[in-house]
Amino acid sequence: xxxxxxxxxxxINIKENKFKVxxxxxxxxxxxxxxxLVIGIGKGSQANVQDQFQRLNVGxxxxxxNFGGQTTETLGVEDxxxxxxxxxxxxxxxxxxxGNADVNYAKTSASVSIAGATEDFQxxxxxxxxxxxxxxxxxxxxxxxVAVIGAEIVTMLFEEEADSEIVGKDIIIKGKRxxxxxxxxxxxxxxxxxxxxxxxxxxxxVAEKYIVGKKARTRVMALAKDIDHVSDAIDEITQILSKVHxxxxxxxxxxxxxxxxxxxQDSAKAMTLLLMSIATIVLIVGGIGxxxxxxxxxxxxxxxxxxxxAIGARKKDILLQFLLExxxxxxxxxxxxxxxxxxxxxxxxxxxxxxxxxxxxxxxGLVFSVATGxxxxxxxxMKAANLKPIDAxxxx
Amino acid sequence: xxQENIIYMKDIxxxxxxxxxxxxVLKEASLQVKQGEFVAILGPSGSxxxxxxxxxxxxxxxxxxxYRLSGQNIDAKSEDELSAIxxxxxxxxxxxxxxxxxYTALHNVQMPLLLRGLDRKIAYEKAKDVLEKVGLGxxxxxxxxxxxxxxxxRVSIARALVxxxxxxxxxxxxxxxxxxxxxxxxxxxxxLNEQGNTIVIITHDEEIAKKAKRIIHVKDGHVYQ
Numbered sequence: 001x002x003x004x005x006x007x008x009x010x011x012i013n014i015k016e017n018k019f020k021v022x023x024x025x026x027x028x029x030x031x032x033x034x035x036x037l038v039i040g041i042g043k044g045s046q047a048n049v050q051d052q053f054q055r056l057n058v059g060x061x062x063x064x065x066n067f068g069g070q071t072t073e074t075l076g077v078e079d080x081x082x083x084x085x086x087x088x089x090x091x092x093x094x095x096x097x098x099g100n101a102d103v104n105y106a107k108t109s110a111s112v113s114i115a116g117a118t119e120d121f122q123x124x125x126x127x128x129x130x131x132x133x134x135x136x137x138x139x140x141x142x143x144x145x146v147a148v149i150g151a152e153i154v155t156m157l158f159e160e161e162a163d164s165e166i167v168g169k170d171i172i173i174k175g176k177r178x179x180x181x182x183x184x185x186x187x188x189x190x191x192x193x194x195x196x197x198x199x200x201x202x203x204x205x206v207a208e209k210y211i212v213g214k215k216a217r218t219r220v221m222a223l224a225k226d227i228d229h230v231s232d233a234i235d236e237i238t239q240i241l242s243k244v245h246x247x248x249x250x251x252x253x254x255x256x257x258x259x260x261x262x263x264x265q266d267s268a269k270a271m272t273l274l275l276m277s278i279a280t281i282v283l284i285v286g287g288i289g290x291x292x293x294x295x296x297x298x299x300x301x302x303x304x305x306x307x308x309x310a311i312g313a314r315k316k317d318i319l320l321q322f323l324l325e326x327x328x329x330x331x332x333x334x335x336x337x338x339x340x341x342x343x344x345x346x347x348x349x350x351x352x353x354x355x356x357x358x359x360x361x362x363x364x365g366l367v368f369s370v371a372t373g374x375x376x377x378x379x380x381x382m383k384a385a386n387l388k389p390i391d392a393x394x395x396x
Numbered sequence: 397x398x399q400e401n402i403i404y405m406k407d408i409x410x411x412x413x414x415x416x417x418x419x420x421v422l423k424e425a426s427l428q429v430k431q432g433e434f435v436a437i438l439g440p441s442g443s444x445x446x447x448x449x450x451x452x453x454x455x456x457x458x459x460x461x462x463y464r465l466s467g468q469n470i471d472a473k474s475e476d477e478l479s480a481i482x483x484x485x486x487x488x489x490x491x492x493x494x495x496x497x498x499y500t501a502l503h504n505v506q507m508p509l510l511l512r513g514l515d516r517k518i519a520y521e522k523a524k525d526v527l528e529k530v531g532l533g534x535x536x537x538x539x540x541x542x543x544x545x546x547x548x549x550r551v552s553i554a555r556a557l558v559x560x561x562x563x564x565x566x567x568x569x570x571x572x573x574x575x576x577x578x579x580x581x582x583x584x585x586x587x588l589n590e591q592g593n594t595i596v597i598i599t600h601d602e603e604i605a606k607k608a609k610r611i612i613h614v615k616d617g618h619v620y621q
Contacts, residue, residue, distance in 0.1 A: 005510045012498050307494045310455050311555065312483020312511045314476045389455040389482075393494070 001317045024293040025333030027286025032337025032365035034279040039361035042272030044354030049264045059224035060257040075218040087236035092223040094120035099212035104172040105157040113199040116207020132167040132182030140203040147178040151186040152198040287376035294380035306392030319385035326377025334369025403429040408461035421447045425619040434589040436605035439614030449598045487556025489566035493548040495540040501551045502536040508559040526554040546577035564595045
């Protein structure tokens with residue numbers, strides 16, 4: 001029989017059993033929908049990770065004291081000088097200190113996190129200025145009270161000012177007057193322990209002297225020459241610290257940003273994998289549903305199969321008719337699933353879950369639907385095709 | 397074996413297993429039907445005539461014996477080859493019509509040609525011609541359940557005729573019809589036989605059998621020519 005005629009027979013059958021076909025395809029609809037959403041969520045969480053780390057150099061190393069230990073060794077400017085001179089795998093190094101302080105401007109006041117930093121802080125963290133300039137070494141040496149403010153701080157303190165007027169204004173931090181010399185572009189993510197969007201950066205020495213005090217938590221950030229030198233850099237820094245702090249290098253912790261990026265990517269991947277397995281289970285259940293209905297259908301249509309065989313239908317004709325029926329049902333289930341997902345995905349923005357629709361997702365939804373229909377339709381179709389004409393014809 | 401034998405059967409044995417017992421339905425049955433004959437196979441129910449008919453029609457196979465249809469050895473055929481033989485050599489007419497309820501009369505009659513792989517247009521012309529020949533030219537778009545018993549049997553005869561088979565095989569073709577309609581159907585068979593079709597009718601009704609040119613009796617699995 002020609003394919004077009006087999007297809008026509010399939011459509012006649014489906015038309016006769018619309019409701020049954022709909023119930024059968026429900027499992028596939030839900031399965032396809034799940035797959036598309038899962039892929040969307042997977043892509044969403046990957047994008048989240050990317051956003052979080054996009055401004056981050058993967059070669060960044062964080063060195064910080066081990067708090068809670070017996071000793072209270074702190075990091076200081078002499079450490080970064082030593083690292084700068086003696087660690088060949090390190091291209092850049094800066095020190096940073098952070099804490100909270102009250103900030104006032106006009107009538108507005110707020111508690112804001114303050115970081116004290118040096119010139120290199122900007123490069124290491126890929127900070128981009130929207131206006132003005134960043135803190136430089138002269139500011140540090142002269143202990144100038146200048147401040148670079150984050151994007152959120154602008155909206156918080158300078159509601160009524162035009163953006164271009166902010167640089168040059170004075171703000172009050174912990175009772176002292178600071179000149180705003182720069183405004184940062186929005187980063188969208190946070191680095192270790194300090195969110196530049198919601199913080200103010202002042203010269204390191206100024207922060208130590210006026211804001212956070214001598215015993216503040218200092219932290220050193222270093223940048224490895226490239227990603228391949230990260231472990232060399234860690235070794236060198238460990239040796240240098242051990243020399244400077246006379247064998248107390250255990251009092252410091254060194255973490256590299258690359259490994260936290262990898263960890264975040266891994267957990268996003270793990271989540272996608274988990275969701276994928278749920279979608280697979282849904283599809284298998286849907287497939288078993290199709291198989292059941294087809295078995296019933298083969299039983300119901302045994303007589304019809306007998307008649308067809310008596311007037312000359314070959315095995316292939318019967319097999320294809322049932323298999324195609326399954327494929328048509330599952331394909332339309334897949335298409336309905338895709339349409340549903342297109343309707344549902346915009347609603348996901350009202351939840352915390354980020355979903356990114358993609359043609360890859362739609363494609364996978366469709367491919368898996370068709371594959372399920374083919375796989376689970378094959379066995380019943382084979383059963384129908386293998387019926388003996390005499391038995392099928394006499395079946396009542 | 398002469399060429400003009402359409403059906404040549406020798407020592408056909410068919411047995412069914414019923415639990416541990418073996419029920420022998422056909423005991424070394426032999427028969428021949430020649431080109432252009434109109435034969436009635438007459439026997440009471442349970443005589444084995446339906447089994448004989450199923451084997452003639454290649455929808456069942458014998459356990460042993462020799463069967464040639466239009467010169468082809470049926471015993472050695474695969475299932476798909478048998479399908480092709482049923483499609484081309486045999487036109488089936490069943491007691492209960494066995495039409496496909498979802499298809500129109502025309503589509504039902506087209507089916508043997510479509511199964512053969514013919515184009516739908518060619519099948520359409522052919523089916524329409526045959527339906528007119530059996531007197532149903534105005535009922536082509538009706539579904540079987542919208543037709544009377546006699547009309548359904550005419551559709552089924554049209555379906556049997558459409559593929560130009562070598563033999564028409566009818567299993568109690570009047571069994572589900574009232575006597576007047578039954579007579580009309582038998583007249584149609586006579587007419588078809590006059591036009592050169594070879595016809596084998598299975599029946600338990602002597603009156604029907606008498607209309608045929610030759611009667612073959614079947615009793616307790618034995619065939620008496």
